[in-house]
Amino acid sequence: MLVLFETPAGFALFKVLDEGKLSNVEDLWKDFATSESARQVVKLKAFNKFENTTEALSAATLLIDSKPSKGLRKFLRTHCDGETLAVADSKLGNAIKEKLKIDCLHNNAVMELMRGLRNQLTELISGLATQDLAPMSLGLSHSLSRYKLKFSPDKVDTMIIQAIGLLDDLDKELNTYAMRVREWYGWHFPELAKIVQDNIQYAKTVKLMGDRVNAADLDFSEVLAEEIEAELKEAAVISMGTEISDLDLANIRCLCDQVLALSEYRAQLYDYLRSRMNTIAPNLTALVGELVGARLIAHGGSLLNLAKQPGSTVQILGAEKALFRALKTKHATPKYGLIFHASLIGQAAPKLKGKISRSLAAKTALAIRYDALGENTDSSMGLENRAKLEARLRVLEGRELGRSAGSAKGKPKIEVYDKDRKKGAGALITPAKTYNTSADLLLGPATTPEQDGALSRKRKHEEVETESAKETTDASVEEDGKKEKKKKKKSKIEETNDNDATVEAAEPEKKKKKKKIEGSSAEFVNNDETTVPENDEEPSTKEKKKKKRKNAETEEPSVNVEEQETETKSKKKEKKKKEKKGGE
């Protein structure tokens, strides 16, 4: 009987020497306790090593699906004919049986045997040491898990992080080198530094010119503008720079070459970054641009990490220091971090920068999530959002007052909620509002104190006391039958009060306001009259007023005090002066 054993390094085929041992499953492990005893049970018949990790990976993926790979089939065909094969996976056994007509065996004993084999693997397979096997299994497991995760090399965002870091480094170094060229060549031709401002142009000019004596005969049209060229040629004749040896000049030219090559590489890297950003995070790129997007990813650590951040965090990413300082000192927190360099914020007026930054951050957070976790790989969502943000910016700036940003894309217009109207219906669903005369401010001696007292009491405990108020008014009607006019007025007030009660029950907020108004009106009336009935609200409002007055009073005196103080101070000073004078 043969045993098929799969290792990360390859397939192994063992021959079972003593098949009788298999019957005693319980004690099988004892035979695999040492390598010597194991060798008495099994012997390596053949070993098929994988060529490289990719082959191992393809074999392993097929094995997981219980299918024999091509290499395995070939291997079995050559080494296994007419014998039963013990396999660890019964499905695999079936597949082998079907395809290769080899009898396969799978039971408890086989599993125990496999366990034993795994234990003594490195001893049994000659030429496969532990230190060889370990990197193999590590490599295979890594590639297998990447394969299982459907890992795409196109989606590696580490490269972006590296590239943006490198881009920053390159910018810095390029500047350093260019300044070095300027300083070095400036020894020979100091005027050139002022004539040619651009670093790259400067390096090109120096490389072309060499010694400044050559300047007159050369054509700089490829490097410089015409007027600059003329200026250069003029300056070269009367330059006050020192002469320079050829060796020095050769080295300066070498440095110029480096500067030019570096700048060229920088351009390449920028292209690379752009293309990567467009594949990895197309929507993010559409919203904020490649550089800002890449910086955001680099700051977040990875696209996935960034996707976990809320919009508010994205907004101030890169301004952590300012944020925590602001939180500590209780000042205003920063409005933007890395996102500030996005073109949308650059377009906004200084006043709107904060607002736009907030909306942009929100949309950016969405775009990042879409890029990191979504299936689509186009930038339509980002572009759409960008258009929306631009529209919003225009709205904020007041250029397009007519259209609102939200309704640009055919959304249903949300109507203003009106509690008195049903949607679509023309008529009011609540009783029509009537004019509240009680809220009016009355001038002149229109009401008697008694009535007023009744009125004010009613106003105090509105809903509860409406009935009692009615009673009192009835009583008053009985008592003072003469004053018909006033009676009418009273009844009107009652009616309106009733109405008010129903309306006010629906809207408690308004009620409060009205209460105040009524209270104050009553107060005014009372102030007009000589008698002042006790009112619950009166004292409080009065108190408020008093407080206000007090405040006003206290403020004035305080000012006065200050003035006095300053006066006294000045007086003191004068006194001192006088004293001094006297002393003198």
Place this chain on the structure above:
Amino acid sequence: MALYLLYESASGYSLFQAHGIDEIGQNTEAVRNSVLDLNRFGKVVRFVAFNPFSSALDALNQCNAISEGLMTEELRNFLEINLPKAKEGKKAKFSLGVAEPKVGSQIFETTKIPCQSNEFVLELLRGVRLHFDRFIKDLKPTDLEKAQLGLGHSYSRAKVKFNVNRVDNMVIQAIFLLDTLDKDINSFSMRVREWYSWHFPELVKIVNDNYLFAKIAKFVENKSELTENHIPELADIVGDEDKAKEIVEAAKASMGQDLSPIDLINVQQFAQRVMDLSEYRKKLYEYLVTKMNDIAPNLASLIGEVVGARLISHAGSLTNLAKCPSSTLQILGAEKALFRALKTRGNTPKYGLIFHSSFIGRASARNKGRMARYLANKCSIASRIDCFSEANTTVFGEKLREQVEERLEFYDKGVAPRKNLDVMKSAIDNVFQKSLQSGDGMALLYNFVTFVKIYGNIFIYHYYFVFQFR
């Protein structure tokens, strides 16, 4: 009698005629007053001709000639063309006013043009100088200033015998650049490592050298395409067959992930850039070495090119370094520690930049300070020889180095060093022998003078040699 005036400006010769002399009279005081006002001066002096210099070099030559009282060919032509001809045998009816009497006599000797140079002429020339840009129409005032500046600089450089091969600024620039390059190459190499390790993490452990890593990364590219066939080429790069095999083996079982082609291309390009930069660094180092051997040969041979260059760049120039006492040189580059120590009354530092010399590393911990002091002494002497000696020799540097070695041995094993006197004697012998062999009399004389200056005492002791030479 007409009076012509020759005025040498930075941009060319010019000739003026003073025709209102009679009105002014020979009173310098009156002239002095009239000079300031262009309206009056313009009536007195008339512009005749202007001959611009062809180039800055030409201007320098003319300037040199004038300052030495010589008349150049150009000046002679200019004068002969523009001045009226004097009849043969007769006295000329005009005279030429020049600022420099020497030039005047030279002109008179060769061309028979009567020249005068007195206070009156000088006053007139002063006026011409003041209003020069008004007289010549197509000359912008800034141009004249620039020309003066340029000529002034080149004239003074010529006067101080400026040697382009001995500009210490170049060394200072080179050492700065070398430092920057070292830093950059290191950071870029680390980036290449990080970048390529994403694809092939095992390579970092096999190849330690930065430059080699970049080279291999560029060669291997996609690790899955690396086969046994590549071993010979890989071995060429690594310089070791076993390592090449190891790399191929590692590539087979690598756990690194695949990169997309565009990423790979970018990594390759970057690796190439790093290699270019390291090659440029090598070139720059060679340049620094040759430069140091031109500028400070003794210092370089004593303490090494890089440390020597650092010392020069820290002092600002070789001359500044030569002016430093050796105690300053000893702690050059450790100023911060020094002043902190002075403030807190702690121990002052033992060494600054010279610590990077191998001598101090070789001394035992107890003797490091002593060694630094001794080395600083010798460096100071070497820098002075380099700065003020005309002869380009490394003999002194080598001898000083021997002395330092001997001192090191003395601290280490107690072997007594040679006496300073003997060493210097042999050094001077050596130098004279060399210049005698080369037969360069001037160099010999220069050496003689210099050595008397520097090593006066030894030289007097050594007088017999001078007699021998005579």
